[in-house]
Amino acid sequence: MPPLSSFTPPFSSPSSRASVVAALRGAGCVFAEDEAELILAAARTPDELADLVDRRVTGLPLELVLGWAEFRGLRVAVEPGVFVPRRRTEFLVERALAHVPDASVVVDLCCGSGAVGAALAAALGPVELHAADIEPAAVRCARRNLREAGGHVHAGDLFEALPVDLRGRVDILAANVPYVPTDEVGLLPAEAREHEPLLALDGGTDGLDVLRRVVTQAPGWLAPGGCLLIETSERQAPAAVEAFIRGGLRARLAVSGEWFAHVVIGTMS
Template sequence: MHQPNGRAAPSRPDEREIAARLRAAGCVFAEDEARLLATSGASDEALAVMLARRVAGHPLEHVLGWVDFCGLRLDVAPGVFIPRQRSALLVRCAAELTPTGATVLDLCCGCGALGAALAAVVEDLRLHASDISGTAVELARHNLTPWRAACYEGDLFDPVPRALRGSFDTILCNTPYVPTRRLPSLPREARVHEPRASLDGGPDGLDVQRRVAGEAREWLAPGGHLLFEVAQDQERRSARLLEDAGLRTRVCRLEEIDATVVVGRAPSAVPTEGRHG
């Protein structure tokens, strides 16, 4: 093949060549990433751009335009938090607690990964999702299309219709939980290419969780559950936040993926004395 100026166009790199370039750029999983790029179906020109972006340090998921999360292929884009594989534990815990036909809120939803993954394993959910980022909400709306989710843009519970107070059986909430002082130690991909608001949890990492915990009781149905993902060294403080909000708590931990989830359960409704079925 020749370009209009008569010079031969560079040949398409094969998977081995792509892996070599990725390895030289410091990509730990160069071979796996090379396979994904080589089989992406991109044209020669598009593949060259994708490879250059990855070598320059852009997250692989942003380069590909999608992420594999809990077996689902979900669209992602620059400016939106990339779902982490450790969040699969939050989905697993929620699936054990969420009944068929439940009303669910994916709070701080990002691209909608948690809600999508839960809806894929629990049938007939009435799914809602909220995020402060308009870009994230548009992605979530697209990713959650199969489940006809209602998506809202705004700060935490603010955009959620008031009529839904007291109706949520499950609230999934992957708030930012990195303490501000630890942000410089995050991988460059996260620091440079993901919104700080989706990472920075304030001085102890729990600022947003405090706000959620303070409002959650009025949104949860009797016996409903609120689930947070946290770092292992935050689990006791996070559990205390939920206890102070009147929720019964327990902690789930999965060492294999370094994941910790704190679960809070709202009190069940107390039957009225003398009431008959």
């Protein structure tokens, strides 16, 4: 395939980096130059380039335009109907690795694309990796992303999806649960609100409904020395910590100023 610059696309198609940047900037893309480079690299023909730019300027998230999201140095496949992993969630992965650096059994609950599980497996080496989600599109996507790591991806509601023989054996239980309060879902950026599944965003009245469900059952699944990690918001952090304590876990809050990330870490009392 010749380089993109050698193509002579139709007059109506983006024909250069400058025109792609201009189209993206006109659509309000803050990082138009960076996005243009990624889109230009992804396009294989002039028509495909025109289509990718059109999809982006009409509001499709860049990750869905490209078909992948960057997460802790990995290219994680994403597709429509799947929650796009946020870079701030890399902090959850870092805290998990710091807490249990020799983990051998890992569970990625509410896995979405499986980005957290993939990142943990990449850092830990060979592990017994399980992931679960209730969304069929997420399960399909996670199976693609976790195949190389030998991960097992299960369809179902939280712990109901997991094999019962995992009980008492999980070293790292990462649960990137939805935590947006129901009344605030409508305030999310359009890219999330219009293109990601509601179940992956809506955390109930105060945003902590799913977190409480996970915390209540987590102690029965953790191995000695294992930990539960859940991302939350700054405002919800005190209530999230209290929920961990009520669930029978020792809890502490880890905060990253760089990523503005808040992760509650729970261990057995």
